[in-house]
Amino acid sequence: MSRSMALLMFLVLVIGGGLAIGYITLPGEWYAGLAKPSFNPPNWIFAPVWTILYILIAIAGWRVWDYGLTKPQQFWWAQLVLNFLWSPTFFGLQQMGLALIVIALLLVAIIGFIKVTWEPDRSSALLFLPYLVWVAFATLLNASLWMLNATG
Numbered sequence: 789m790s791r792s793m794a795l796l797m798f799l800v801l802v803i804g805g806g807l808a809i810g811y812i813t814l815p816g817e818w819y820a821g822l823a824k825p826s827f828n829p830p831n832w833i834f835a836p837v838w839t840i841l842y843i844l845i846a847i848a849g850w851r852v853w854d855y856g857l858t859k860p861q862q863f864w865w866a867q868l869v870l871n872f873l874w875s876p877t878f879f880g881l882q883q884m885g886l887a888l889i890v891i892a893l894l895l896v897a898i899i900g901f902i903k904v905t906w907e908p909d910r911s912s913a914l915l916f917l918p919y920l921v922w923v924a925f926a927t928l929l930n931a932s933l934w935m936l937n938a939t940g
Contacts, residue, residue, distance in 0.1 A: 795850045802846035802868065806838060809872050813879040825932040841919050845871075848905075848915040857908050863901035870894035884934035891927045898923055 789797075815831065845868070852860040870893050878887035898920050905913040 791854060794854065795847070798846040798850040798853070799843065802849065803839065803842045805868075805872055806842045807835075809875050810835070810838065813875040815879055818882055819879060822933055823936040825929065825936065827932075828929065837922060841922060844915045845919060848901075848912040851909055851912045851915075852905060855909055857905065860901060860905040860909070860912065863897055863904060867894055867897035867901060870897055878930065884930065884937065888927070888930045888934055891923065891930050895920075895923050895927055 849861075849864045849868070852864055870890055874887055874890045874894060877883055877890050881887075898916055902913045902916050902920065905916075
């Protein structure tokens with residue numbers, strides 16, 4: 789397979805998968821009715837931010853695949869699974885506590901990817917830094933939503 793075809797496949801997988809999951813698990817009335825922290829961003833910001841992040845994630849995944857870096861690939865696939873699992877858990881199942889566990893594990897996988905990629909392919913590690921910042925913020929947001937809306 790050519791390098792450009794492989795890159796295209798990574799882009800389709802990550803962007804297509806992420807946007808499809810986002811579309812299937814739109815926030816809806818349940819999310820609209822939640823008490824939100826003061827730092828909750830407007831809903832319109834999520835799609836453009838995630839689209840940019842998905843492009844960066846796909847490029848980083850393609851790079852570590854292209855270079856044959858095994859350990860980074862393991863972290864890359866782990867973060868993708870956890871990333872794709874979060875929206876169905878939070879919005880689909882409406883399980884904010886379980887979603888908090890998923891996103892915390894996602895944060896660990898992102899940090900792991902950056903750590904194991906830093907020396908062999910710093911560019912891929914750097915591509916994950918905006919993702920790390922956004923997911924750290926999203927983890928805080930998830931935790932705040934859970935605490936503000938806990939019942940019982």
